[in-house]
Amino acid sequence: MDKERLDNDRLDDALAMLKKKGGRITPTRRAVIQILISESTHLSAEDLAKRIQHRLPDVHISTIYRTLDALEAVGVVDHVHLGHGRAIYHLSSDIHQHLVCEVCSSVTEVPESFFATLKGELQETFGFTMRAHHFAVIGRCRNCAVTVRSEIS
Amino acid sequence: MDKERLDNDRLDDALAMLKKKGGRITPTRRAVIQILISESTHLSAEDLAKRIQHRLPDVHISTIYRTLDALEAVGVVDHVHLGHGRAIYHLSSDIHQHLVCEVCSSVTEVPESFFATLKGELQETFGFTMRAHHFAVIGRCRNCAVTVRSEIS
DNA sequence: ATCTTTGCAAACTTTTTGCACCAAT
DNA sequence: ATTGGTGCAAAAAGTTTGCAAAGAT
Numbered sequence: 001m002d003k004e005r006l007d008n009d010r011l012d013d014a015l016a017m018l019k020k021k022g023g024r025i026t027p028t029r030r031a032v033i034q035i036l037i038s039e040s041t042h043l044s045a046e047d048l049a050k051r052i053q054h055r056l057p058d059v060h061i062s063t064i065y066r067t068l069d070a071l072e073a074v075g076v077v078d079h080v081h082l083g084h085g086r087a088i089y090h091l092s093s094d095i096h097q098h099l100v101c102e103v104c105s106s107v108t109e110v111p112e113s114f115f116a117t118l119k120g121e122l123q124e125t126f127g128f129t130m131r132a133h134h135f136a137v138i139g140r141c142r143n144c145a146v147t148v149r150s151e152i153s
Numbered sequence: 154m155d156k157e158r159l160d161n162d163r164l165d166d167a168l169a170m171l172k173k174k175g176g177r178i179t180p181t182r183r184a185v186i187q188i189l190i191s192e193s194t195h196l197s198a199e200d201l202a203k204r205i206q207h208r209l210p211d212v213h214i215s216t217i218y219r220t221l222d223a224l225e226a227v228g229v230v231d232h233v234h235l236g237h238g239r240a241i242y243h244l245s246s247d248i249h250q251h252l253v254c255e256v257c258s259s260v261t262e263v264p265e266s267f268f269a270t271l272k273g274e275l276q277e278t279f280g281f282t283m284r285a286h287h288f289a290v291i292g293r294c295r296n297c298a299v300t301v302r303s304e305i306s
Numbered sequence: 307a308t309c310t311t312t313g314c315a316a317a318c319t320t321t322t323t324g325c326a327c328c329a330a331t
Numbered sequence: 332a333t334t335g336g337t338g339c340a341a342a343a344a345g346t347t348t349g350c351a352a353a354g355a356t
Contacts, residue, residue, distance in 0.1 A: 081234060099275065114271075114274065122252065128294055128295065130292040131255065135234065135291060136288060137281075137283055139284045145280070
């Protein structure tokens with residue numbers, strides 16, 4: 001119920017994980033984690049940079065990338081490719097699939113459980129262990145179902 | 154049976170499609186299609202450039218990109234993102250999913266039919282029409298199942 | 307003759323890296 | 332005091348674009 005309490009716990013957990021693996025806690029790292037906790041939207045490195053630079057104007061985007069790498073190495077965040085070269089980042093604890101509409105670019109989140117059957121079949125047939133959420137699923141959302149394709153490429 | 158015959162037919166079909174939509178047939182375009190027909194491997198723009206430059210040394214990579222765009226616009230080819238920014242291209246008629254191992258980068262092809270159930274469910278639940286093959290599925294192949302992750306990112 | 311495609315060089319976008327300085331432990 | 336993190340600028344990597352010349356119809 002107490003959302004703020006829960007968010008703080010998540011922040012502490014993430015920082016503890018970072019620390020446990022020899023990482024240091026810095027204002028930028030704290031800010032990145034906080035933003036990822038509070039905005040569960042789909043944030044690119046640039047999105048994160050913009051948000052952080054409100055409070056810490058001198059944070060360079062290369063630091064954001066290094067921070068994200070560090071957090072990823074430690075298991076706190078994960079990234080997903082949505083299209084082109086652009087990647088988005090989210091907390092590892094928020095695992096879900098992304099359905100991206102190739103027309104309007106809208107993103108629909110789908111619980112990973114949805115992919116359980118497929119995952120089992122790929123495992124059984126190919127011995128392949130799917131880490132599904134690493135790429136978005138591309139297609140057409142309900143609204144754009146009949147339009148001409150072109151967007152995400 | 155007569156593979157060469159079939160390949161020629163595919164080439165002719167592709168060229169006809171291109172022509173029908175107002176595109177012109179050039180040596181580069183012919184070569185791109187031929188390569189995509191004969192090597193059903195997973196070719197990036199650079200791979201294609203290298204192969205083509207054997208025969209047509211002056212073909213510039215930007216031409217390859219424009220050719221691929223043109224062929225894609227006309228429905229002859231499709232591209233898939235395997236990781237990072239890199240995309241690979243194949244004939245639209247060769248629709249399949251790619252399972253990419255995040256450790257050894259090996260690629261396993263899976264017939265699209267495998268994804269039919271999931272596709273149906275996404276359609277029903279979210280009204281989302283999946284064009285699955287646009288992104289690879291990331292995970293671990295049989296051999297790398299237990300190793301530490303790190304590669305594809 | 308017309309209008310598309312090409313080659314080249316240069317721009318762009320996203321991400322990575324080298325290095326000297328700074329800060330967390 | 333150490334060692335890891337940061338800012339900056341510059342380099343990658345992959346793809347796109349403007350333009351004048353060449354080529355397909």
